[in-house]
Amino acid sequence: MARYILGLSAFYHDSAAALLKDGAIIAAAHEERFSRKKQDSGFPIHATEYVMNEALINPSDLEAIVFYDKPLLKFERLLETYHAFAPRGLHSFLTAMPVWIKEKAFTRNLIRDGIKELFGSYPKSLPILFSEHHLSHAASAFYPSPYKEAAILTVDGVGEWTTTSIFKGSGAKIEVLKEQHFPHSLGLLYSSVTYYCGFKVNSGEYKLMGLAPYGNANSAETQKFKDLILSELMELKEDGSFKLRMRNFNFAAGLTMVEDPVWEEIFGIKRRKSESDELTQSHMNLALAIQQVTDEILLRLAKTAQQLTGSESLVLAGGVALNCVANGKLLRSGLFKKIWIQPAAGDAGGALGAAQAAWHIHFDQPRTHATEADSMSGAYLGPEFSDTFIQKTLSRFEIPFQFFENFDQLCEKAARLLSEDHVVGWFQGRMEWGPRALGNRSILGDPRSEDMQKKLNLKIKYREGFRPFAPSVRIEDASTYFELETDSPYMLLVADVREDLRFPEPSGYSELPLYERLYHKRSKLPAITHIDYSARIQTVDKKTNEPYWKLLTAFKEQTGYGLVVNTSFNVRGEPIVCSPEDAIRCFLHTEMDALVLGKHLLLKSDMTNEIKDQFSKEKFEKD
Numbered sequence: 001m002a003r004y005i006l007g008l009s010a011f012y013h014d015s016a017a018a019l020l021k022d023g024a025i026i027a028a029a030h031e032e033r034f035s036r037k038k039q040d041s042g043f044p045i046h047a048t049e050y051v052m053n054e055a056l057i058n059p060s061d062l063e064a065i066v067f068y069d070k071p072l073l074k075f076e077r078l079l080e081t082y083h084a085f086a087p088r089g090l091h092s093f094l095t096a097m098p099v100w101i102k103e104k105a106f107t108r109n110l111i112r113d114g115i116k117e118l119f120g121s122y123p124k125s126l127p128i129l130f131s132e133h134h135l136s137h138a139a140s141a142f143y144p145s146p147y148k149e150a151a152i153l154t155v156d157g158v159g160e161w162t163t164t165s166i167f168k169g170s171g172a173k174i175e176v177l178k179e180q181h182f183p184h185s186l187g188l189l190y191s192s193v194t195y196y197c198g199f200k201v202n203s204g205e206y207k208l209m210g211l212a213p214y215g216n217a218n219s220a221e222t223q224k225f226k227d228l229i230l231s232e233l234m235e236l237k238e239d240g241s242f243k244l245r246m247r248n249f250n251f252a253a254g255l256t257m258v259e260d261p262v263w264e265e266i267f268g269i270k271r272r273k274s275e276s277d278e279l280t281q282s283h284m285n286l287a288l289a290i291q292q293v294t295d296e297i298l299l300r301l302a303k304t305a306q307q308l309t310g311s312e313s314l315v316l317a318g319g320v321a322l323n324c325v326a327n328g329k330l331l332r333s334g335l336f337k338k339i340w341i342q343p344a345a346g347d348a349g350g351a352l353g354a355a356q357a358a359w360h361i362h363f364d365q366p367r368t369h370a371t372e373a374d375s376m377s378g379a380y381l382g383p384e385f386s387d388t389f390i391q392k393t394l395s396r397f398e399i400p401f402q403f404f405e406n407f408d409q410l411c412e413k414a415a416r417l418l419s420e421d422h423v424v425g426w427f428q429g430r431m432e433w434g435p436r437a438l439g440n441r442s443i444l445g446d447p448r449s450e451d452m453q454k455k456l457n458l459k460i461k462y463r464e465g466f467r468p469f470a471p472s473v474r475i476e477d478a479s480t481y482f483e484l485e486t487d488s489p490y491m492l493l494v495a496d497v498r499e500d501l502r503f504p505e506p507s508g509y510s511e512l513p514l515y516e517r518l519y520h521k522r523s524k525l526p527a528i529t530h531i532d533y534s535a536r537i538q539t540v541d542k543k544t545n546e547p548y549w550k551l552l553t554a555f556k557e558q559t560g561y562g563l564v565v566n567t568s569f570n571v572r573g574e575p576i577v578c579s580p581e582d583a584i585r586c587f588l589h590t591e592m593d594a595l596v597l598g599k600h601l602l603l604k605s606d607m608t609n610e611i612k613d614q615f616s617k618e619k620f621e622k623d
Helices: 045-055 071-085 090-102 104-119 133-142 186-196 205-214 220-233 260-267 281-309 324-333 349-362 387-396 407-419 452-460 475-481 514-518 546-559 580-588 609-613
Strands: 004-009 016-021 024-030 062-067 128-130 149-155 162-170 173-181 234-236 242-244 313-317 338-341 424-427 441-445 470-474 493-496 534-540 563-568 594-597 600-603
Touching: 004 045, 004 349, 016 045, 016 349, 024 045, 024 349, 045 104, 062 104, 062 349, 071 104, 104 128, 128 349, 133 149, 133 162, 133 173, 133 313, 133 349, 149 281, 162 186, 162 281, 173 281, 173 349, 186 205, 186 242, 186 281, 205 281, 205 324, 205 514, 220 234, 220 260, 220 281, 234 281, 281 313, 281 324, 324 338, 324 493, 324 534, 387 580, 387 600, 407 424, 407 546, 407 594, 407 600, 424 580, 441 452, 452 563, 470 475, 470 546, 475 534, 534 546, 546 563, 580 594
Parallel strands: 004 062, 062 128, 149 313, 313 338, 424 594, 470 534
Antiparallel strands: 004 016, 016 024, 149 162, 162 173, 234 242, 424 441, 441 563, 470 563, 493 534, 594 600
């Protein structure tokens, strides 16, 4: 008889659900994709319903429900922190405590209530287990990885008490070797600079990472900022551990990350208070400085992990593991022969890790999957919609479409549209798990186009013009375009565009204003070449995603280039689309030129105002 375990993350941000069957991953999904509420923190009722339906089971079929952290330990940390910083933080204390006393301290009841709401009852014999936060991250990184043994590094803002952990994974065992505790946190340090540069904490960190290359690496100001971070904000040790100088931070007991006057005095620049404020070169230099510090800390931590474990392989999870720039530098450092990163490295991934930790540790089950490849199924773990379902949706709204019985012919048509500088929405198969669109819920463009980055940012995504775009490249072609010797299936590694594809910088380039540098043609692939000649790469394998690989192949046959621009299928502030209706709405209310839904092709030129008016334009809060 099959044994099922349901993993959940909720009540902070990025709620999610994941389901295991006899230890194998059946399904996993973010709640935001169903609720259409970015970083939804509520009980993942829709995600739970989906994963349970995917396996055709009820709560009585579950062996256990596992939550991704231990709320009472987190509550203890909050109480001790407020006590340590008293009387500072009284306002924050009065804001946080009612929520904890009424709800979060009773997470077991919230889970039972959520299951009852969904299924009508809760089995009395069904246990609810709690995994420690960083163990959930570690399990999500190690158990699905292709390695029988590995060093495990987890880095984030904070779990219960832990902010950084080094583990060793071997077989089905995970052993903790070293930890760093709150308030000394690389994630919170990075978020503090995110806040100071005018971006939203917990969602704007990737913008800071994208802004960093606009900093001037040779500037005295950049070096000064880096030195100030290392002297005024922290005390960094050789092993990668550090202490933050908490007098210069406010996140432990306040309602903001830092006190503006304190940082203004340290750095000599004012906080950018909103994203409408000017992005100065000093903000770009500060972004580069914190990226350089992050790179250095992670390299030191990885070296310590290698020394403690003696392993040739490293696996990563936690929110900081989504910093693909640092990941690329870790790979190139040669500290480890192999590196694998959980595609849902943030808190959502904790739902999967919690379930896996319960299966292998609590229930003492061995790892049985083949180790030649990971067990994530390419991260395509979300819902899928048949062509029959898609056609019914299109018919319901009387939307004109072309149907291609032959999928290869559809790929040829889509590739031709891309080569003619059209933007194409691409909706296929199961939705992705994790924050990256990997070719099943993607918006695509021609990487050779000089105007594509600007068009995608301003007319499709409605976001900041400086934001870079990633390439999806056939795995067999990756080394033709990039200095990358490994696969990167989850778009979590940055590598440089090959030298022979680059164009030289004009004189005085680093001194030019932001947008003059941005729109300089840097390579033969300008739409995916960032300002420092780097790219965040997704390699596409025919074995993992044949439909997407076929599209890339068709594009190569027509243009000679086996790669496309790939960005997530959404507008700014919107979760990635989940259903065909979500995709149609986004298509109609942006300047996308075409939409491929399964074997159906929709052209914007065929869409009337009457069709568009059936789909209300949703307003999403800017992230």
